[in-house]
Amino acid sequence: xxxxxxxxxxxxAVLEPLRAEPGPVxxxxxxxxxxxxxxxxEAVALIANTFNVSRxxxxxxxxxxxxxxxxPALANExxxxxxxxxxxxxSRDLEKVLKATYADQVCDAFCFGNCALGPAxxxxxxxxxxxxxxxxxxxxx
Amino acid sequence: MSSIKVYVPGDSAAVSVGADExxxxxxxxxxxxxxxxxxxxNGTRGALWLEPLVEVxxxxxxxxxxxxxxxxxADLFASQFLSGGSHALALGKVSELPWLAAQDRVTFKRVGxxxxxxxxxxxxxxxxxxxxxxxxxxxxxxxAEVTESGLRGRxxxxxxxxxxxxxxxxxxxxxxxxCCNADEGDSGTFADRILMEGDPFTLIEGMTIAAIAVGAExxxxxxxxxxxxxxxxxxxxxxxxxxxxxxxxxxxxxxxAFDIKIRAGGGSYVCGEETxxxxxxxxxxxxxxxxxxxxxxAGLFGKPTVINNVLTLASVPAVMADGAASYKSRGVGRSLGxxxxxxxxxxxxxxxxxxxxxxxxxxxxxxxGGGSLSGKPIKAVQIGGPLGAYFAPKNFDxxxxxxxxxxxxxxLGHGGIVIFDAGVDLAVQAxxxxxxxxxxxxxxxxxxxxxxxxxxxxxxxxxxxxxFEPNRRLLLDLCEVMTDGSLCAMGGLTPMPVxxxxxxxxxxxxxxxxxxx
Numbered sequence: 001x002x003x004x005x006x007x008x009x010x011x012x013a014v015l016e017p018l019r020a021e022p023g024p025v026x027x028x029x030x031x032x033x034x035x036x037x038x039x040x041x042e043a044v045a046l047i048a049n050t051f052n053v054s055r056x057x058x059x060x061x062x063x064x065x066x067x068x069x070x071x072p073a074l075a076n077e078x079x080x081x082x083x084x085x086x087x088x089x090x091s092r093d094l095e096k097v098l099k100a101t102y103a104d105q106v107c108d109a110f111c112f113g114n115c116a117l118g119p120a121x122x123x124x125x126x127x128x129x130x131x132x133x134x135x136x137x138x139x140x141x
Numbered sequence: 142m143s144s145i146k147v148y149v150p151g152d153s154a155a156v157s158v159g160a161d162e163x164x165x166x167x168x169x170x171x172x173x174x175x176x177x178x179x180x181x182x183n184g185t186r187g188a189l190w191l192e193p194l195v196e197v198x199x200x201x202x203x204x205x206x207x208x209x210x211x212x213x214x215a216d217l218f219a220s221q222f223l224s225g226g227s228h229a230l231a232l233g234k235v236s237e238l239p240w241l242a243a244q245d246r247v248t249f250k251r252v253g254x255x256x257x258x259x260x261x262x263x264x265x266x267x268x269x270x271x272x273x274x275x276x277x278x279x280x281x282x283x284x285a286e287v288t289e290s291g292l293r294g295r296x297x298x299x300x301x302x303x304x305x306x307x308x309x310x311x312x313x314x315x316x317x318x319x320c321c322n323a324d325e326g327d328s329g330t331f332a333d334r335i336l337m338e339g340d341p342f343t344l345i346e347g348m349t350i351a352a353i354a355v356g357a358e359x360x361x362x363x364x365x366x367x368x369x370x371x372x373x374x375x376x377x378x379x380x381x382x383x384x385x386x387x388x389x390x391x392x393x394x395x396x397x398a399f400d401i402k403i404r405a406g407g408g409s410y411v412c413g414e415e416t417x418x419x420x421x422x423x424x425x426x427x428x429x430x431x432x433x434x435x436x437x438x439a440g441l442f443g444k445p446t447v448i449n450n451v452l453t454l455a456s457v458p459a460v461m462a463d464g465a466a467s468y469k470s471r472g473v474g475r476s477l478g479x480x481x482x483x484x485x486x487x488x489x490x491x492x493x494x495x496x497x498x499x500x501x502x503x504x505x506x507x508x509x510g511g512g513s514l515s516g517k518p519i520k521a522v523q524i525g526g527p528l529g530a531y532f533a534p535k536n537f538d539x540x541x542x543x544x545x546x547x548x549x550x551x552x553l554g555h556g557g558i559v560i561f562d563a564g565v566d567l568a569v570q571a572x573x574x575x576x577x578x579x580x581x582x583x584x585x586x587x588x589x590x591x592x593x594x595x596x597x598x599x600x601x602x603x604x605x606x607x608x609f610e611p612n613r614r615l616l617l618d619l620c621e622v623m624t625d626g627s628l629c630a631m632g633g634l635t636p637m638p639v640x641x642x643x644x645x646x647x648x649x650x651x652x653x654x655x656x657x658x
Contacts (some may be wrong), residue, residue, distance in 0.1 A: 018517055022442065023424035030366075057425075064426040065407025066368050071354060083328030083577075084570070085559045088486030090515065110410060110527075110577070112367050113331035115559065116189040116484060118489025121172050125369065129157030 003037035003073060009044055011034065015050050024051050029068055029123050037073035075139055078106045079122040080131075085115035095118050097133050102140070144177040146198035150253070152338050153370045154331070160193040166211050167195070169498065170218050178223065184339015186253035187493030188240055196235055199225035200305030205232035239511060240490065245471060247479045248456045249421065249495045251330075252339035262386055263342040263489055269387070270460030275350045278394050280310050282500040283354035287457065287545070290465035291477030296322055296413075296450030297525065297554045297630070299476075299543045302457075305447060308437035310353040312445040319351045319360035320441055320448045324406050324413035326365060329485035329557030332493060333451035337364070337371040340455075341378035342387075345401065347454035349392055349460055351447050352399040360399065363418050365406040376403055410527075410581035410593050414629045415448045417583055429581045429629045452481055473475025473499035476542035484510045486559035487519075503537030506560060521570070521646065525554020527577050528634035530641035531567060550641055554632075567646040572600040575637040582631055588623040589632025595619060596639065602608070606654020613650070616643075 001032035004010055013030045018024045025047065031068040032043045039062055062068050070137075080095050097120070098106045114120040117129035147157075149164040152647060165182055171178045173336050178529075186194060194207035202324050204225040206217060220228040232238060246252075255262040261268070277285050288303025309317060321344065325333040337344060348360045352391045364372050382388045390398045393509065404422050406412050416430035421440050438445025460468045469477040476498035482505055484491045489511035506512070507521065513519050521531050530551030533540070539549050546553050578593035596619050600611045620636035627633040 015462050023422060026407060026421060027404065027423035027424065028409070047621065060426050063427075067406075067408035081328075084487040084527060084573070085329040085557075087570075087573070088559055088565065088572045107369065109408075110155075111328045111330075112328060112580075113334040114157050115324060115486065115557070116328045116488065117154055117158055120157065122452070124366075126577070127153055127157040129154060138625055 004035055005133065006036050006040050006042070008042065008046065011046055011079055012050075019050070021042065025053060029058070029065075033068055038069045038071055041070070058074055060140055069112070074105045076105045076120075077124055078102055078136065078140075079109040080106060081110065081114075081118065081120040082108045083110045085111070086118035086120055089118045091119035094121070094131065094133070098136060101133065146181060146202065147178050147223070148181045148183045148196035149193060151187045151257070152185035152192075152335060152479070152572065153368075154189050155185050155192040156194050156370070157195070160263060163193045163195065163209050163210055163214070165273065166214050170214055171223070174218065174358040176223060176248065181256050182284045183255065184257050185335055185492075186235065186241060187495075188238065188490070189492035190209060191232070191491050193221075194232075194235070197223055197225060197260040202234045203236065205235040205238070206230045207232060226346055228336075229358055237484065237523070243496075243509075244494055245479055245496050246451060247468070247471070247495065248343070248481060249336065249340075250459070250596035251343065252336060252493075255340060257339050257341055257374060258381060260381055261615055263340075269393070269460075271458035272346050272350055272387075272393065272460050274355050276393060277369055278395070278624070280354045280356060283350065283461070284310055286465050287354070287460060287476055290468040291475070292453065292456055292460055292468065293476070293543065294450060295452035295456070295481070295555065296646050297552070299553065302449060302453050305437055306351065306355055308435065309357075309445045309447050310499070312438050314445050316359075316442075317355055318347050318441045318443045318444055318446040318481060319355070319357045320419065320446055321348055321360065321451060321454055322413065322415060322418055322448055323362050323364040323368070323451045323610070324412045324418060325451070325555065326410040327528075327555050327557050329523065330483050330526060330555045331485070332481040332483050332556065334368050335493060336451055336455050337368070337375045338472050341375045342382065342454045343458055344375070344451055345378060345382050345387065347457035348401060349387065349399050350457050351393070351454060352369045352498050353397050355445070355447055357447065358398045360401040361404055361422050363404050363406060363412070363422055364400060365413075367406075367589040367620070372403060372405055377405070390535070410577075411583045411629075411631050414631060416629070418448070419446070419622045424610060426583070428585050431628060452555075453547045463477070471497035473497070473540065473542050474544055476544065480541065480553070481558050483542065483557045484560070485557055487562045488512075488560045498542040499540045501537065502532065502539045502558070503534075505541065505558060506537065510560065513560060514560045515564075516563045517564065518559055520563045520565050521561040521567060523559045523561070523570075523638065525552045526557055528552075529557075530629055531570065531643045531645060532552060532641070536645065546635070550637075552637070553569060559638045567642040567649040568604050569641040571582050571642040572597050572604070573598060574635055578631060578635040581588070586627045588626035589635070590624045592632065596623070596635075600639070603650065604653060606652050609652040609654065
C-alpha cells in the first residue's frame with residue numbers, strides 16, 4: 001500500500017478512465033483515495049468539475065463513508081474488528097492493548113467476515129485471524 | 142509420473158491463519174525433496190477451525206491434514222503426507238469428515254472442492270447446466286421455476302425471489318438491472334465472502350440466469366470494501382467469463398447480452414439495506430429511500446431492478462439445474478431449500494453449515510459447533526447479525542426457519558449465529574447494539590439517528606442503577622418508537638437485540654445499584 005504524493009496531473013489521470021461510468025462520484029473518491037491515501041480538498045473540486053456535479057455533492061459523499069479520509073494516511077493502518085463475533089472472543093481487550101501501543105493508528109472496524117477465527121485485525125491490508133498483540137507487531141512497518 | 146495435487150485454501154479466513162505461508166513452505170520443501178507437486182488454491186470447505194486445511198490428492202480421494210502450521214511441515218513431509226501418510230494432523234478422506242458428510246451442500250456444493258478460477262473445474266462439477274437450461278426457456282418459465290422452488294431472499298428479508306423477479310419481468314422498460322447485494326456487514330456472517338472467493342462462477346451464473354429471466358443486460362455486484370480478496374477473485378472470474386463468452390454481447394452464443402460490474406462499498410453498514418445500496422452504487426451518500434416505489438419497479442437509476450443477496454443468486458443455478466422440485470424437497474413449511482448457517486464467535490468448530498431449514502439451534506451449536514471455544518458454558522447466542530435477537534440455551538430447541546424464529550421473537554437474517562460464553566454481559570451487548578446504530582445510521586429517520594444515542598445513554602444509566610425503573614420504562618418506550626418510526630431495518634430492528642436481551646436475560650437487567658447504596 002504505497003501512495004503517491006498529491007499532484008493534480010496524477011489525479012486527472014486517475015479520474016479520466018471513470019468518465020464513462022454511471023454514478024461516478026463514489027468510485028472517483030475511492031480511486032483518489034487509493035492513489036494518494038486520502039482525499040485532499042483540491043480533489044473535491046476536481047471531481048466536481050470532471051463529473052459536472054456540485055462540490056457540495058462530492059463533500060456529502062466524502063463525509064458519509066467511513067473508508068474515506070481527508071488527511072494523509074498514517075504510517076500504519078490497524079483496523080480491529082469490534083463487532084459482536086470478535087467481541088465474543090476478546091476483541092475489546094485486544095482493542096485496549098492495541099490502542100495503548102499504536103494510538104491513533106488503530107481504528108475500529110465492523111466485521112471482516114472472519115467471524116469463526118476472531119479476533120480479527122487487518123494491518124496494512126493483511127487480515128490476521130486469532131490475532132494477538134505479537135502477531136500485529138510483526139506486521140507493523 | 143504426473144505431479145501430486147496439493148490443495149491449500151486461498152480463502153481469506155485460511156490466509157488469516159497462515160495458509161499463504163504454508164503453501165509457500167510446502168512448495169519449497171517439495172522442491173528440496175525433488176517431489177513434483179501442483180498446489181491448487183481452492184476455497185475453504187467451511188470447517189474453519191481446521192484451517193489451514195491441506196488436502197492431498199491420493200488416487201480418487203482427497204486426504205486432509207489440519208490445522209497445519211509451518212512448524213508441522215517438516216514432520217508432515219517425514220510422514221510421507223504427500224502420499225496420504227498417517228500423522229497426528231491427518232483427518233482421512235475430507236469428504237467423509239462427519240462434520241461435512243452430514244451437511245446437504247447445494248449452493249455450496251463446489252466451494253472448497255474446485256479451483257475457484259478454473260472454468261473447466263466449474264464445468265466438470267456441474268457448472269453452467271442451469272444457465273444452459275434457462276437459455277431454452279422463456280423469461281416467464283424461468284420465473285415460474287424459481288417461484289416454484291420456494292427460494293426466498295437469503296439476505297434477511299426472506300421475500301420470495303420468484304415474485305420479485307416477476308415484478309421486474311412485468312415492468313416494461315428497455316433498461317433493467319440485476320444488483321447483487323454482497324455488502325455482508327452482519328457480524329457473524331461470512332458465507333457471501335466464502336462463496337465469492339471459493340466459487341465465483343456460481344454467482345456469475347446465477348446473475349446471468351436472473352438477467353435472462355427479466356430482460357436485463359447489466360448487473361452490478363456491490364461488495365463491501367472489507368472484502369478485498371472477494372473483490373479481486375470475483376473481478377478475475379468476470380474477466381474469465383467474458384473471455385469464454387459467458388458474459389458479453391452473446392451469453393453462450395445466445396441472443397442475450399449480459400455483463401457485470403463490481404462496485405466496492407465505502408465501509409458503511411447501512412449500505413447493505415437495499416435502497417441505500419442503490420444510492421451508493423449511484424455514487425451518492427448511502428441514505429435509505431422511501432418505498433414505494435419498490436426497487437423492482439423503480440430501482441437503480443430509476444429502472445426496474447432485481448436486488449438479491451449473493452446466496453439467493455448463487456442458489457439459482459442449482460434450482461435451474463436440478464429443478465424446483467429437488468430444491469423444495471428440502472426444508473420445512475414455507476422455508477424451503479437449504480440455508481447456509483454460519484457458526485461464529487466463541488465456538489469450537491466454527492464455519493459454514495449448509496443444511497435444510499428446520500434443524501434446531503442446539504443441533505447447530507452443540508452438534509456441529511462442538512460448544513464454546515473457551516470451554517466455558519454458553520450463555521447467549523445472537524442470530525441474524527447485529528440487528529438479530531439474543532437467545533439463551535433454554536431456546537436451543539428453536540427450529541431454524543424463517544417463521545419459527547419470528548415466532549420466537551427473533552429473525553433468521555443472513556443465517557449467522559454468534560456464540561458467547563458465560564463472560565458476556567447482555568446489558569453491555571444491548572448498549573453496543575444502540576451504539577452501533579448511532580455510528581451506522583444513515584441519518585434519515587430521527588428515531589434511528591437520535592434514538593440510538595439516547596438509547597445507549599439510557600442503557601448505561603440502567604447499568605449504573607441510576608433512576609433504574611424510570612429509565613427501564615423509557616428504554617422500552619424508545620424501542621417502540623424506533624421500531625415503528627424508522628424507514629428501514631437499521632433503526633427498526635436495533636430494538637430487537639435490546640429487547641431480546643431484556644426478555645431472555647432479565648438477570649443482566651436487574652438493578653445493580655440495589656444493596657450497594
